[in-house]
Amino acid sequence: MLKKLLKKVYSKKPNVPEKSSTEDILRKEIQLDGNLEQTLGFFKEIYSYPDNQDFVIRNIHINGMSKKAALIYIWTITDVTLIDQHILTPLIRNNSTSSKIEDIVSIQSVDTKNVIKDILPEINKGSAALIIEGDPQAYLFSVTNFEGRGVEKSENETVVKGPKEAFTEKSSTNISLIRKKIKNENLVVESLTITERSKNDLFIIYEKDLANEKLVENVRERVNSLQVDAIQNLSLLEQHIEERKFSIFPTVLYTERPDRAASFIEDGYIVLIMDNSPACLVLPATFWSFYHSSEDHYLRFHYGNFTRLLRIIALFITLFTSAIYVGVVTYHAEMIPPDLLLAIAATRERVPFPAAIEVIIMELAFELIREAGLRVPSPIGPTIGIVGALILGQAAVQANIVSPIVVIVVALGGLSSFAVGDISMNFSIRLTRFLFLLVASLFGIYGMAALFTFGIFYLVSLKSFGVPYLAPLTPKYVSSGDTIFRRVLQYEMYRPGYVKPKDIKKK
Amino acid sequence: MTKQKSLFKMLCLLSFLLLLLSGCWDQKEVEKMAYVVAIGLDQDEEDENRVKITYLISNPEVGSLAQGGGAAGEEPPREIISFTADDFITSRNLANTVVAKEITYDLLRILVVSEDFAKNKKFLRWLYDATKEREIRRDIKILVTKEQTSSFMIDNQPLLETRPHEYFEMLFNRGKKAGMVPSSDLLTFFRITEADADLFAAAYGTAQQNDNSSGKNKDPEQAIAGELQYGGETNTVQYAGSALFKEGIMIDTLTIEETRLMFLLHPTENPVAILTNLPDPFNEEYQIATRIRPNGQVKFDMNLKKETPSIDVTVPVIIEVLTNHSGTNFAKDSEKRIKLKESFEDRITKKFEELIKKTQDEYGTEPFGWSLVARKEFLRISDWESFDWMKTYPDIEINVSTEVRLGNFGRQGEMLNIKDVRD
Amino acid sequence: MEQSKGKIGIKEFIALTILMTGTKLADDTPAIIYEELQNAGWIAPLIVGALSIIPIALLIRVVTSYQDKGLIQVIDHLFGRFIGFLIIFILWGISFFALIIDTAIYTDIIGTMYYSRTPTIAIYALLMAVCAYGGKKGFEQIGSISWAVLPYIKVSVLIALVLSFFQGQTSYLFPILGPGEWEVIKESSLKLSIFGDFIFIFILVPFIKSTKDFNRGVWISLCIIVAEVTLAMMIYVVMFDYQSVMMLNYPYHELIRTVQLGFLTNMETFFFPFWLIASFVRFTVYMYIAAMLFGRLFKIKEFEYAIPALATLVVFVGSIPESPTQSIFEIRARLIDVSTPIYIILPLLIWIVAKFKGDLKHDKAKESI
Amino acid sequence: MTIIIWLVILIVNAYTIGFSITLWKGDSKVGAIAMFVVAVAIVITPFFSVLR
Structure with a gap:
């Protein structure tokens, strides 16, 4: 009802005199x-x-x-x-x-x-x-000659072992980067003009003999049905074509690495490219595609899985540490080993805030440092570090505003949050963390378990272009088994069944 | 259906938010709590139906190096209060007349009971309050003290462990490993009392040193807490021996030696190693220091269906010889080794027999947990209950034997023969 | 590779069944069994499991001989409108009543064991809010979530059980026959409906990818559940001895409060969340089944929309009894006794009627060709 | 607390009755009645439990 009302408000035409064209x-x-x-x-x-x-x-x-x-x-x-x-x-x-x-x-x-x-x-x-x-x-x-950067190193998805080049703002360059990896006549680059006023072009790239036709048709339809004046780049397009706009989890993968895009195309996914975006969109995207990084497969089996293990641990640490701290300290103090409990009690003796508020203050401060560090002009950059470390860490503790344990807890959570590379997933985890913090401060572990179950129900019900979000973990599909951990390359024999490729077996 | 859908979403969100808004009932901030580490229970002098409760409250600020601690160093490590109450559940509020913080039993490690109170018939009722209270766990320990618990707690001033919970934890761990005191936790107490077959052994301690002359030259093995003489600059509290509970009432105490023998006879609870002295069979003057370790499970051969039931118990032990004052060279002489072994076996078996005789005659049942072994002989609970272990035990014919296996003779096997040197 | 919409595979199905029935080892079901069977309580799940084979086999025989029909449709087909309505009404009554009682018990567990000061209604409401949300999402999602969380839940239970096994004493299991062999068999057959949930599983047949999957899934999950519950019941005795275990209201929670691992002495908060998640999933399934029966009874096609209303009703009805630990315990024990005959008679009845109508013969003839 | 409970009752009731009306307009009159009964029950039962 509320949503409907809101929709009405939004869809109402603003009453502005228009000149006939x-x-x-x-x-x-x-x-x-x-x-x-x-x-x-x-x-x-x-x-x-x-x-x-x-x-x-x-x-x-x-x-x-x-x-x-x-x-x-x-x-x-x-x-x-x-x-x-x-x-x-x-x-x-x-x-x-x-x-x-x-x-x-x-x-x-x-x-x-x-x-x-x-x-x-x-x-x-x-x-x-x-x-x-x-x-x-x-x-x-x-005689076209758009200006653009040359091909440069990827900056947001860096790898140690593997190709370094990244997409640029020029679509022809990007397509050629992909073509460099897939030299196959079946690679189709469809071009569509998707906007009415700015006439932005979109390239839909897929392998004709792999990608599911229904999926391609679905993407085409969704793109064609856009009635927008201008979509400058992929980041905006992403928000136009995703299914659930209010979902906290991303359902379209945004990557700046041509090698990643190429490997997705080879699995039967569809890649979208536009001018002005140094990246591409991969559809459909599951939870795992946000969790993985291209390096996982470039590294040898054990090394790759070790990084995967670290990443999943980091993910849970980010989600839960501060919430667990608050929940345990305020509701389940008996589970803390006695020495630690006394230490916490001793340091908290002079802190004026309840534990929940204390953690929220520090979490917010951390997010602020992070955001400010991102936006600050690079010559002033180092100051952020000093401000962050000295003022918020050291001085806050000495001034009895927060207890030292909270600094550790928040720093650990913050540090771990960087291990999840994908920017969208990173945001969703950081936001979810606050939800957990809130629930933990109100209901302790019970609330957290409730929210967790709630969240899994939510994740399971999400779909990206008809693909269940947690596939192939559940529901089960034929796939290369590449979820939390990966297999040895030779055993990754199948293309993911959930995108329904025309040719399931890799050779 | 969209109407329902959006409405449903709104409902979910709203009720969830409301729940969130109205939360925090069980919330408690750690620093606003007074952590009771030990509770002392005494009989109130005037009213039979009330108890005197002593709280030992730990001060969290002691021993932490945290910043902002300020004057923590000057605060005492603990706070002790005693008062009369109906039970130790409602006493939590009563304590707040003195203590500013809310009393919590989250860190409760030990329940101290005075000997007088433990011998009281009503004792069990108060102890069972612990099963109702959520914060009291079943793995806390029970300690019986000779004197009033309030004075025991005040006199108990450990010098090295400033935090009381640490002190009690370490004390019990060590005591159990050395075989000086039983592990005596609440869980076992309840279980044994409910099963109504065995005796429960609780740790025994006191802060008063017995000054009477009878204790002066006593063999330390034969002593219980308070009878050992310690000098030097230390805590006056001693923990040694055990207090026996029959059907929830304390009946007697066991000396250190008896406690250790009890451990050796117990089918499941085995001490790691006992350091003790045994007489030297080659020279009556000297004692041999030995380390006794159990060598596998105690073996039982029970025959309970007979008219006079009988139990054959075999206790396998390893004995390591640690000192050798007489200088007898038994490390290299197999005959002497056999003699040594036999003497050890005789000695230990005799001790066992004495103890078992005492339990049969004086207590009517045993603290060794044998009833658990005996249960295996029966198929149905009704059979077992009609057998009535507690009634039958005094009449059971018990044969104990010890199987000694000699272990190492120390780092250096051979000894200097002192007589030869003095020549 | 065609995606069958709304259907779940064998893995999800087994996971769901295990969570639905196996979670019983961690509520007051053990207490109900121990009350009569003392230390022989662990034999009860074995006997109940063995006895359950008959009704389950009968139902499988009947239900799988109709293509893509669940228990509801089969009952409709066999008994006609009126009697069919009656039987389904009884089933709905049992499921809804069980849902109310069980959620009330779980709320009480959370309340007495962990959150003693929080009002029952808040705990209850949060529990049902999550379940209603999950139930609303649909069956496929419930299946998926069960499979996703099952390994972690089972590992946590296993850790708790193994740790306590080493802290307990096996001699507590003796005398091995407890109150005597006849008593054991008699009392455990009266408790047959502990596994009564299996009847409701047959309602879900149309949601399973193939009847073969269903068939195998039911047997596998029955085996796992019997093994798991037996093991748990044994370990409660090993940990506490029968006299004490008979006095405990919620043995699993006493168990996780007592186990310790190294320096971690109070571990219940590690096991508690997993138990909670299992309970959430369990009641989501219950909720879904109750709503489905409700929808069938009153011809509501989109019965998912009735779930929030039913959930609210559950909260209000479930918080009626006072001092829930004892009163609900009694109600629940009685419900188990009452529903046991239904658990036996209904499958038999269905089978006889199906045989009489000749539906089975027809099928057999087809199979032989 | 009572206010919150009443609010929840109100919301759920509005929802239930809304659903009941949709059913009535649709094909299932029996369902509509059943849902209405549920709605009434939701109002009555709190008096025996939470609002006692």
Whole structure:
């Protein structure tokens, strides 16, 4: 009911006077008719020339044809030297009368379009359009050159042993990074324009003979049904396509490592890539894909599983330490070994707050240090460490605001939280930790057990694109058995059954 | 159905939040608690139906090096209060007239009972209060003191262990390993009292040293707490020997030696090693220091269906010789070794027989836990109950034998013959 | 690899059955058994398990001969509208009543053993809130969660039992026959309905992937449960001796309060959460079954929506009896006695009617071809 | 505490009766009646237990 009401409020159209754009839309439907002046006029209108600074109209006279012509492009996203050397120079120097444009220009790909609507997106993508007097079509030369970083090291998902390269903001680079790993004609890169105003492109990448068609169709449908003006990048897209927007757990994996993406594609998953995102989205994602890291498989069997063990321990420490401390100290003091109990009691003697408040204060302080450390300009970075360690640790204890044991408990939990690499999962665990803390301070271990059961029910009922969140642990599926621990590579024989790949067995 | 769904979600959330808001009933902050480590129980002098309760409360600030402790060093390690109450459950509130913090039994380690009170018929009723109270565990220990528990606690001032719970824990662990006192926990007390067959042995201690002359030159083995003479700068409290309870009432005490023999005869409770002196068969003047260890399970051969039931008990022990004052070289002489073995066997068997005779004649039942072994001879509980161990025991014919196996003769086997040196 | 929607596999099924019935070793069921059987209490689960084979075999014979039909549908089919309604009403009555009594007992355990100052209603409400939430999620989820948590719960129980085994004395088990062999057999057959939950499991047949899985799952879980409960009952005696164990209300909780491991002397808070999770899952299953029967009785297709209301009702009804430790103990002991005949008679009745109608013969003929 | 219990009763009752109405409008009149009985029981039983 409440949700419905809220929905109503949100979906209500704000009452703002809107200017009709029918005129613009009509203009885009116009076919080219060979009248150069008129056509250029349209383009100038559409691109608000000369206000628009990077829109260029270069008027030229083609000698051989003795015709007037104009080259239209956006210079910021085109390769200007390419235009100069391979389009302008040949056209101007050309003398033969009969030559076709395709024969004069020495550019890789030439296309012709005759409706303005079709030409616009091409120009927007960085093509140059040549319009010639008396010719009812436009020649489109692909001279795209978006700026972007080169391929760099991945920063958020670092590994010691394994490839270091990461995705960049340029989708073509990203696709080539994946193609470098999967040299197979079955790798399909579908392209879709998903937004109405900014015309953002999305690439859906999967292996045709592996990925389940229903799944691909499901993704396509969900993406196509988006009615949004603009989605700049994948981080935003993720929130548009996920099933449960209010769920505390992520259901789409966001990774910046091409090797990880490639291995997911090889298991029959689907990968989404967009411009402007130095990462990709992997669908569907289970709990395990957030818990794993690519290094687990690069390391040898025992080493990999050791890190897995550490990570699961860290996960539980993060979730439970502070909650257990509060629960045990306030409700189950008898379970603490007597010496420790007396030590806790002694240090807490002069602390003015109840244990729960004390821990919450420290937890908040830790989260603050963490957030501030992330946002602080790097020259000032070291100060955060000093402030954090000295003021919040040392001084708070000496000032009797917190007891030293709480500092240990919180620091342990905070430290462990870094072991879970995935940023979304990291957040969900850190948030859940506060829930546990709250419940523990009100109901002790009983409350924690209740919340835990509640949480598992919740996890089990989650689905990501039709895949149960805890699969293949439960419900059981044929899979490589890669859950909390991994197997020896040779025994990981099956692709995960829950994505229903067309070919279950790996060779 | 969406209506129900959203409503349901709201309901879940709301009721959960409300539950959260109204929580914290059992919450207690650790620093607002007074941790009772030992409870003393005495008979109130005036009213038969009331008890005098002594609390030994531990001060958490002592012995912690935590920052902000401030003047912790100057606070005493413990607080002792005694008062009269109806029982030790309601006494928790009564204590708050003196102690500011809430009394908790979370750290309760030991229940101290004075000998007078333990011999009282009503004692059992008060002790059974412990089964009702949630905070009292079944693994706490029972100690019987010779004097009033309140004075015992005050006189008990351990010098090295400042924290009282640590003191009691270590004392009992060590005492049990050395075979000086029985382990005497509440769980066993209840079990034995309920089974109504055996005697329960509780640890015995006192803070008063017996000054009368009879104790002066006594063999330490024959002593119980209070009869040993210690000099030097130490705590006056002694723990030695055991107090026997029959049907929940204390009937007698056992000396250190008897306690140790009891351990050796017990089918399950075995001490790790007993250090003791046995007479030297080669020279009456000297004693041989030995370490006695049980060598496997005590063997029983019970024949209870006869008119006069009989039990054959075989106690296997390993004896290591630690000193050899007479200088007899038995390490290398097999004949002498056999003689030594036989003398040990005789000696120990004789002791066993004496003790068993005492239990049969004086107590009517045994503290060795033999009834558990005897139970195996019966198929049904009704048979066992009609056999009535406690009634039958004095008439049972008991044959004890000891199987001695000589262990090592110390690090250096051969001894210097002192007589030869003095020549 | 087609995903069968809402159905659970054999692993989940076994896990669910074990949690549903096996958790009984940790409430007051042992106390009810010990009351009559003294130290021979551990023989009771063996006998009950052996006797349970008959009704279970009969039910399996009947229910699995209908494709994809659960006990409810089979009863409907065999007895017609009116009598079918009556039988299902009785089943619902038992399940709902058992749910109320058992949750009340568990609330009491939590209250008396761990949270003595918290009002019963708060403990009760939290317990039922979690169960209602779980029940609402549907059967597949309940199956999944049972499988996910089962290993940890069983490991914790096993640790507790093994630790106490070393602290106890096996000689407490003697005299081995307790009150006498006839007494043991008589009393344990009267307690037959401790495993009465197995009847309700047959309601779940349509949710299991295949009848073969169901068939195997039932037998495997019966074996595991019998072994587990027997072991637990034995160890309670080994730990406390029969005189004391007869006086304890909740032996498992006394046990975990008494065991110790090295420097950890008070370990109950380690075992308590696992027991809690097991109880949550157990009552979720109960809740789901009760709601399902309720839905069938009153023709409510989406019976999951009735769960919150029923859960609230359980809380209010369950907190009616005063001094619950004793009064509910008596009610529960009586419920076990009352439902024992039903546990025997109903499967027999179903089998006879099915035989009479000729449904089984038909099936047998099919099998022989 | 009483206020909270009443609040819970209120919410659950609203929910139950809502469900009952949906059932009535749907195909199951018997179910609607049963749910209504449950709703009434939820109001009555507290007087014998928590609000005693």
